[in-house]
Amino acid sequence: MATRIRPSSKRCVVIGGSGFLGRYLVEQLLDRGYSVSVFDIRQGYELPGVTFHLGDLCDKGALLASLEGASLVFHCASPAPSCDDHALFHRVNIDGTRTVLQACQEAGVQKIVLTSSASVVYEGTDIKNGMEDLPYAKKPIDYYTETKIQQERLVLEACDPEKGFLTVAIRPHGIFGPRDPQLVPILVDAARRGKMKFLIGDGTNLVDFTFVENVVHGHILAAERLRPDSPLCGKAYHITNDEPVRFWDFMSQILVGLGYDAPRYRLPYRLVYVLALLLWLLVLLLRPVMKLRPTFTPMRVALAGTHHYYSCARAKQDMGYQPLVSLKDGVTRTVESYPHLRRVA
Ligand SMILES: NC(=O)C1=CN([C@@H]2O[C@H](COP(=O)(O)OP(=O)(O)OC[C@H]3O[C@@H](n4cnc5c(N)ncnc54)[C@H](O)[C@@H]3O)[C@@H](O)[C@H]2O)C=CC1
Numbered sequence: 599m600a601t602r603i604r605p606s607s608k609r610c611v612v613i614g615g616s617g618f619l620g621r622y623l624v625e626q627l628l629d630r631g632y633s634v635s636v637f638d639i640r641q642g643y644e645l646p647g648v649t650f651h652l653g654d655l656c657d658k659g660a661l662l663a664s665l666e667g668a669s670l671v672f673h674c675a676s677p678a679p680s681c682d683d684h685a686l687f688h689r690v691n692i693d694g695t696r697t698v699l700q701a702c703q704e705a706g707v708q709k710i711v712l713t714s715s716a717s718v719v720y721e722g723t724d725i726k727n728g729m730e731d732l733p734y735a736k737k738p739i740d741y742y743t744e745t746k747i748q749q750e751r752l753v754l755e756a757c758d759p760e761k762g763f764l765t766v767a768i769r770p771h772g773i774f775g776p777r778d779p780q781l782v783p784i785l786v787d788a789a790r791r792g793k794m795k796f797l798i799g800d801g802t803n804l805v806d807f808t809f810v811e812n813v814v815h816g817h818i819l820a821a822e823r824l825r826p827d828s829p830l831c832g833k834a835y836h837i838t839n840d841e842p843v844r845f846w847d848f849m850s851q852i853l854v855g856l857g858y859d860a861p862r863y864r865l866p867y868r869l870v871y872v873l874a875l876l877l878w879l880l881v882l883l884l885r886p887v888m889k890l891r892p893t894f895t896p897m898r899v900a901l902a903g904t905h906h907y908y909s910c911a912r913a914k915q916d917m918g919y920q921p922l923v924s925l926k927d928g929v930t931r932t933v934e935s936y937p938h939l940r941r942v943a
């Protein structure tokens with residue numbers, strides 16, 4: 599008869615642990631004495647003490663093998679937001695998350711911490727100090743966000759303290775830091791192609807950018823405070839730097855830090871948004887003959903020209919969250935970590 603390993607509260611699996619956020623989470627969990635396994639479609643790195651289980655989270659059998667003996671699961675896997683494959687988003691973020699929940703229940707996992715996104719309430723218009731009780735977006739800005747909404751609902755609805763199955767969702771916003779494959783590389787690529795001369799709107803819109811170590815801190819606090827009688831059960835929590843910043847000041851700090859010029863000329867938000875929409879339509883029309891990837895998508899233009907910052911008061915109150923790294927230090931560490939992306943004279 600096969601013996602089932604008894605779940606240990608310090609044994610956890612990070613689904614998506616090869617990614618940007620996942621790797622920081624794995625490193626911090628190890629530092630805090632957890633025994634950590636990674637489940638991912640790829641092995642992003644090697645780390646002593648970490649076992650990698652390679653597989654697709656839509657494959658319940660593969661998941662079950664990796665979950666043996668674990669009591670805690672962090673689910674931070676997703677296709678990249680910039681990928682425009684709707685079927686993939688649906689398969690991984692919705693169907694795959696259902697599979698993760700089933701596998702966790704079958705394997706006797708007690709807690710799941712989902713990485714959701716603050717964008718689940720964002721519709722392309724201003725959000726100032728948004729709280730978690732804002733309704734989910736009726737018109738999400740893209741299909742990635744649409745599937746993040748459904749994913750969050752599934753995970754939170756599965757919370758069942760009576761059965762000892764606890765879930766919580768962390769909603770970060772604009773994660774940045776060393777090794778980020780998205781924000782800084784996209785920005786530098788745009789600057790190198792001469793596309794960062796203009797700022798969209800009047801430049802005063804405030805946005806949250808959250809240093810990756812603060813996001814990790816929020817995840818671990820949530821895991822440790824999640825108990826059958828705690829207010830965290832089945833709830834979502836914004837995790838931010840708690841320092842909203844002007845979008846274009848933040849972009850300029852990164853650009854100037856890496857030796858590029860800050861954007862100088864203003865373009866009206868509405869005009870750029872309409873142009874981005876038209877360009878997007880053209881891209882769709884041309885798709886059968888060529889694949890174009892515009893830098894200024896309607897989603898990016900909306901994010902660049904509106905306010906979107908969120909309150910993390912609920913996380914402070916229920917889990918004692920406070921950001922550990924300031925925005926200023928986060929930007930300095932990020933800029934220093936990309937010597938290969940600096941402007942060459
Ligand atoms: N980067 C950001 O600014 C924000 C990210 N998020 C969320 O944070 C989470 C982590 O994002 P990042 O670390 O930035 O992304 P990432 O792309 O670096 O990491 C995602 C990981 O998931 C893995 N993965 C994808 N499909 C999989 C599948 N079918 N089976 C197993 N593994 C799979 C990938 O291989 C990758 O290692 C995601 O859920 C994302 O939606 C939320 C808010 C903001």
Ligand SMILES: CC(C)CCC[C@@H](C)[C@H]1CC[C@H]2C3=C(CC[C@]12C)[C@@]1(C)CCC(=O)C[C@@H]1CC3
Nearest residue numbers: 679715717772780781784785788893898901902
């Ligand atoms: C070309 C410029 C106008 C913009 C360059 C920077 C952008 C690449 C980033 C600015 C805000 C970022 C952001 C995300 C991805 C990268 C940015 C668009 C997310 C969409 C990532 C996934 C989420 O869940 C929400 C994020 C919001 C902010």
